[in-house]
Amino acid sequence: MSDIKTLAIERLNILNPEYRDLIEDIVVANKKIYLSLKTDKSQVDKFTKIKLQIEKELIGIDGIDSVSVSLTSHSDSKKQAADPKNITKGISEVKNIISVASGKGGVGKSTTSINIAIAINKLGFRVGLLDADVYGPSIPKLIGGKQKPKISKTGNILPIKKYDISLMSIGFLVSEDTPMIWRGPMVITAVNQMLNDVEWGELDFLIVDMPPGTGDVQLTMAQKVPMTGAVIISTPQDLALIDARKGIEMFKKVNVPILGIIENMSIFICPHCNKESHIFGFEGAKIEARNKNVDFLGDIPLEIDLRESSDIGRPIMYSKSDSIVSKKFLDIAKSVVNKTMSTSKSKKPNIIIN
Amino acid sequence: MIPENIILSKNKKELTLAYGASNSILSAEFLRVNSPSAEAKGHSSDQKKIVSGKKSVSINSIEIIGNYAIRLIFDDGHSTGIYTWQYLQDLFKEKDEIWKEYISELRRKGLNRG
Numbered sequence: 001m002s003d004i005k006t007l008a009i010e011r012l013n014i015l016n017p018e019y020r021d022l023i024e025d026i027v028v029a030n031k032k033i034y035l036s037l038k039t040d041k042s043q044v045d046k047f048t049k050i051k052l053q054i055e056k057e058l059i060g061i062d063g064i065d066s067v068s069v070s071l072t073s074h075s076d077s078k079k080q081a082a083d084p085k086n087i088t089k090g091i092s093e094v095k096n097i098i099s100v101a102s103g104k105g106g107v108g109k110s111t112t113s114i115n116i117a118i119a120i121n122k123l124g125f126r127v128g129l130l131d132a133d134v135y136g137p138s139i140p141k142l143i144g145g146k147q148k149p150k151i152s153k154t155g156n157i158l159p160i161k162k163y164d165i166s167l168m169s170i171g172f173l174v175s176e177d178t179p180m181i182w183r184g185p186m187v188i189t190a191v192n193q194m195l196n197d198v199e200w201g202e203l204d205f206l207i208v209d210m211p212p213g214t215g216d217v218q219l220t221m222a223q224k225v226p227m228t229g230a231v232i233i234s235t236p237q238d239l240a241l242i243d244a245r246k247g248i249e250m251f252k253k254v255n256v257p258i259l260g261i262i263e264n265m266s267i268f269i270c271p272h273c274n275k276e277s278h279i280f281g282f283e284g285a286k287i288e289a290r291n292k293n294v295d296f297l298g299d300i301p302l303e304i305d306l307r308e309s310s311d312i313g314r315p316i317m318y319s320k321s322d323s324i325v326s327k328k329f330l331d332i333a334k335s336v337v338n339k340t341m342s343t344s345k346s347k348k349p350n351i352i353i354n
Numbered sequence: 355m356i357p358e359n360i361i362l363s364k365n366k367k368e369l370t371l372a373y374g375a376s377n378s379i380l381s382a383e384f385l386r387v388n389s390p391s392a393e394a395k396g397h398s399s400d401q402k403k404i405v406s407g408k409k410s411v412s413i414n415s416i417e418i419i420g421n422y423a424i425r426l427i428f429d430d431g432h433s434t435g436i437y438t439w440q441y442l443q444d445l446f447k448e449k450d451e452i453w454k455e456y457i458s459e460l461r462r463k464g465l466n467r468g
Contacts, residue, residue: 222420223436255356255422255439349357351416351424354364 004028008035008058009155015057019050020155024072031065033058039071047071089156091195093202094128096228096340098259099221101251103243105212107235108264110138111310112300113209114163115326116231118317119333121164125204128159128166132221133211134190135180137171144313146172149198157198163318168198184216191220205340212243214250222254229259229343231297231336236263236284244285248292259339260295261285262332265302295339298332300325356439360424366412369426371442378446383467386411386428387456388445389435404459407468 005028012019024036035054039047051069058067091097100113110131117129131139140146143162149172150158159166170180170190182190200206208225211217221227230251234244244261251258263285268277279302289296300306306325309316317326357371367382387405389395395402408430417425419436427433437445445452460466 222422224420226421253422254420256420347356347358348418350359351418352359352361353366353416354362 004033004061004063006151007061008033009151011057011061012054013155015053019054022050023154025153028064031063033061033064033067034070035067036070036072088201089152089154089197089199091200091206091225094200094206095204097206097208097225098336098340099132099208099210099227099230099251099256100233101210101218101230101247102212102233102240103214103245103247104234104240105136107233107240108300109133109212109233110142110209111306111315112233112262112264112329113207114139114142114315115317115329116333116336117165117205117207118163118315119326119329120205120207120337122317122321122330123333123337125337126202127164128168128200128203128206130194130206130208131167131169131171132191132194132208132217134170134182134187134217135211137169139167139169139209140171140176142310142313142315143167146176148172152199157193159198159200163315166200166203168194168200170194187216188220191217192224195224205337214246218250222251222256226348227256228340229257231259232261232294233264234261234285234288235265236278236281236286238281238284240280241284241288244288245292248294257343258292258294259336259343260297261289261292262297263299266299268302271304295335297335297339298328300328300332355443356421357442360416362413362416366414366429367410369413369416371446378442380442380446380449382411382413382428383408384445384449384453385413385426385435385437386430386432388452389426389432390437390441391432391434404456404463404465406460406463406465409467 005026008026009020009023012023022037024038027034037047037051051071055067055069058064100109100116102109110133113129117127121127129139131137147160149160149168152158157168159168160172174180208221210221232244232247234240248258265280268279270277286296286299303325305320305323306316309319316323317329320326355373357373359372361370361372363370369380369382369385371378386408389405412429413426414429415427417427419425423436423438425433425436
């Protein structure tokens with residue numbers, strides 16, 4: 001039944017996107033759609049026309065025998081009282097947007113993003129996580145599998161809530177094995193939707209898990225979103241550092257402050273003999289941070305616990321919050337929060353058209 | 355540097371970028387013929403096209419792009435130019451030379467400002 005509901009909302013949206021915002025409630029039962037519309041008393045004629053138009057449109061849905069549209073009106077004060085959650089769609093009430101990027105793929109962006117998101121939440125902030133990697137979304141797997149996002153009354157997408165954070169990923173919308181064989185414009189549409197058609201509501205931090213590279217998604221984000229800052233992740237390996245450097249340069253070009261670099265897979269401590277091995281090199285990212293004159297936010301060791309907790313979808317920051325790795329994530333989260341607070345937000349110029 | 359205010363004149367032919375106490379003023383024609391879009395500049399320097407006949411062009415609207423630029427929408431339909439803060443500063447700094455070069459280039463090609 002809920003599919004008919006979604007379909008009905010979609011149809012209304014096609015008919016006229018403004019109608020979607022008028023929907024007060026929609027119920028499907030016994031082959032019948034009951035829809036109530038918010039109306040303005042002073043424009044009864046206009047709304048009567050809309051009512052007829054909507055009834056005509058929805059009766060065309062397969063499996064529906066009748067449609068009943070009722071018009072309701074409230075005085076404004078009453079409406080607010082009756083609608084306490086009043087959640088905004090899009091990112092207009094998100095205070096800080098932090099993008100997590102690497103340049104190179106496979107350096108642990110998504111694992112780091114989810115754990116930092118949970119860590120920032122543990123510090124007492126409201127946090128969201130947007131998986132902007134449309135080609136290789138990893139967040140669903142990292143939180144223990146795909147969940148289907150619900151559609152709000154007004155037809156927007158509601159983020160998935162897990163581990164006390166709000167999540168959205170293209171991976172929630174398609175099956176795990178479906179490849180996204182998309183050209184640039186489709187990618188841009190998908191990213192725009194995840195930003196603007198999702199009811200993110202009020203958040204202190206929205207962490208954006210970026211895809212690797214410097215392409216369409218990065219450019220769209222830089223153009224559409226007033227980003228507060230970027231965190232760069234790299235392994236200590238030269239090969240990864242080359243791309244991390246490109247990532248840093250890209251953010252500089254679009255005037256997004258770099259909050260700092262995190263070194264992932266920095267060290268491996270053998271669980272049997274406690275011997276330390278620098279598998280991907282020694283302090284590469286730390287040295288790079290110094291060279292580029294950006295802050296070093298911390299290092300995360302290569303650890304079996306971290307990998308295992310990621311694979312079973314229980315982020316270590318949540319499942320083993322007192323482990324060494326979790327403490328590292330918490331420290332990094334503190335630095336990210338502090339850096340965000342001290343970074344002067346680039347003030348938007350006022351546009352004055354006489 | 356990010357301007358504090360971006361002011362479009364009443365006749366929509368003049369853009370003022372106000373940085374604290376200093377202002378840079380650029381005409382719509384100057385901005386139009388120096389549009390940084392690939393449409394105008396091409397993808398390499400030998401693809402650069404000279405834009406002529408824009409003496410009376412005006413700016414219809416201004417859109418802020420992320421943290422780093424503005425997009426100008428001109429009344430001749432051109433809207434793909436993304437002017438970064440840096441580019442706008444460079445244009446202002448070298449305004450006179452760029453303009454002189456533009457005029458002589460027009461003359462060489464037998465074109466005019468329209």
